[in-house]
Amino acid sequence: MKNNIFNTLKSVSISLVLLGSVSCEKFIDTELPYNQIGNTEVFADVSSANAALAGLYAELWSSSMISGDATGGAAILGTYTDDLNCYSPYVQNGLVDIYNNVQIPSNTIIYNFWSRAxxxxxxxxSIIKGVRESTSVSQANKDRLIGEATVIRSMLYFNLSQIFDDIPYTDTTDYVYNSQLKKMSKSQLMSYLENDLKGSISILHDQYSNQERIYINRKTAELLLAKVLMMDDKWSEAEILLSQIIQSPLYTWESDLSKVFIKTGKHILWQLKPANSTDATKEFIMFNFTTSLPTSFSLSEALVNSFETGDLRKxxxxxxxxINQKTYFRPxxxxxxxxxxxxxDSVILRIEEAYLxxxxxxxxxxxxxxxxAAVDKIRQRAGLSPLPFGLSKxxxxxxxxxxxxxxxxAEMGHRFYDLKRFKKxxxxxxxxxxxxxxxxxxxIPEKELVINPNLNPQNFGY
Structure with a gap:
């Protein structure tokens, strides 16, 4: 991508070739085709608006910071920290440099991670703008579509801010404005995200629109808002939200570890559906080595050795x-x-995160x-004894x-986010x-600083 992240998109409107009365779920299974169709046509009715949003979900599954393959945070942040060993072929300014913690601003993996987000x-x-301006989509459907798209946008911003610190924020598709964006402080960004998510919570519903929970609901927005509030030490406000999620009848604790990643589980808040009905998850494919040496990642010895004796998760x-007389560990x-x-399906959020x-x-x-008590709930399922009484804060x-x-x-980059939040x-x-x-x-990717000097200064140390 030679131009600014928004440059190549300035004339592109989210659009889909509508296939008669095909359902929104069907569009999850298709790639997102782009045409020079104006927003008025794309959002002429709820069917096309649903298709546009489903296309965004498909993009998140296909290649994004929450995708289950090597483009996602689980892989990139897992190998950046100490949970994954990396076996990718060495390419200068590539993944191995991230694994070895010697990345520089021209690193292509970091650039792609930023630009895709x-x-x-x-x-x-584009979806928010098109739906908001539509004269034919009902208000109820507008609320649902805008609410879901806003939560997705907020999640992307939140994760980017944890990885890059100060980043640019925009809620518009105006190219001229976007091409001159400046970085926003993390505290200011959290304020924006708090407002955005509270707005989404006010218009979304708890009830899922699909039994597989592949679309965002209000509780998903509440969990993300709790994370945002915790970044500003708003512990009591986050507590209320998390308590509501834990106590919601929508969710049931899954006590069987073998069923935690089964898509019908009632402990799942949100997951992404593979492109085709029998496709393996990207996570399975990425870690699928049995008789040949791993070509991407394996679990680190540091992670494997950190489990307590008897932990059923291990x-x-x-x-x-x-393999060749050496032991490798697969998730x-x-x-x-x-x-x-x-x-x-690929689980993005589950109730265990709300408990922790x-x-x-x-x-x-x-x-x-x-x-x-909340930690012991997790430990009990893992076959571990409760925490001892008398532990300090x-x-x-x-x-x-x-x-x-x-x-x-091996999920979503949790290790990096936790270590950073806990200052560890x-x-x-x-x-x-x-x-x-x-x-x-x-x-900050070097290409972005060249195209838009307003993104300076570069992050410290680079």
Missing amino acids: YKHIYYAN QSWILATV MKYKNPVNANSTE LYAECMAQQNKLPEAK DGVIDKIMEESRHEFF LTLLPLTKPSWKTFHSAFP
């Missing part, structure tokens, strides 16, 4: 594989192979018994971080000798 933000803004979700959260998958975030809020407010927080690592390894990135030099303090943020 802003492409999807543009798509979301037994159920990790497979030790001996086995997803188990269905290619052309034989009818039970797994709730525990964090309680600990930060010195409500340690409540925090302990810092001790409970350390246990929350450990449980999050063991619960969410200083632990990484123990296993990552090239890790420096300034690696707490990726560099």
Whole structure:
């Protein structure tokens, strides 16, 4: 991409070739075709508007920061920290440099990560604008479409801000304006996201529009809002939201580890559906090595050795594989192979995260018994004994971080986000000798700084 992230998109409106009365779910299974069709035509009725939004979901599954393949945060941030070993062929300014913590501003993986996220933000803004201006879509459908697109946009911004620190924010498709964006401080961005998500919560509903939970609902927005509030130490406000999610009749605790990644689970808040009905998840494909050496990633020894003795997650979700007399470790959260998958979607958010975030809020407010109870819920399912009584606030927080690592390894980049939020990135030099303090943020891509000098200064250390 030679131009600014928004330049190549300035004349593109979100559009889809409508296939008669095909349902919105069908469009999840198709790629998003782009034509020079104006917004008026694209959002002429609810069917085309649904198709545009479904296309955005398909893009998120296909190649995005939450995609389950090597383009997503699980892979990139997992290998950047200490959860994944990387075996990709060495390419200068590529993935191996990120694994070795020697990335520079011209790194192509970082550039693609940034540019795809802003492409999807543009798509979301196009949907919001087109739906809002439509004269034929009902208000109820407008609320649903705008609410979902806004939550997706907020999630992208939130994750970008954790990875790059100060970033540009826009809610418009105006090319001239977008081509001159300046970075926004993280605290200001959180204020924008708080307003955006509260707006989405006011217009979305708890009830899912699809039984597989492949579309965002109000509780999904509430979980993301809780994360935003926690960034500003608004612990009591986040506590209320997380408590509502945990207590919602929509969600049921899954006590069987073998069923946590089955798509019918009532503990799932949101998941992404594979392109075709029998496709394996991208997560399964990425980690699928059995007799040949891994070509992408394996779990690190540091992660595997960090589990307590008897932790059932290690037994159920990790497979030790001996190849050429060396043991490699595979994540086995997803188990269905290619052309034989009818039970797994890619889980993005699940109720266990709400429990651990709730525990964090309680600990930060010195409500340690409540925090302990939430952590013990996770530990009990893993076959572990409850936390000991009398732990200090810092001790409970350390246990929350450990449980999050063991619960969410190889998912969404949790390890990086947790270490950064808990101010524990200083632990990484123990296993990552090239890790420096300034690696707490990726560099702003060099191409973006050249095209738009308003994004300067470059992040410290680069």
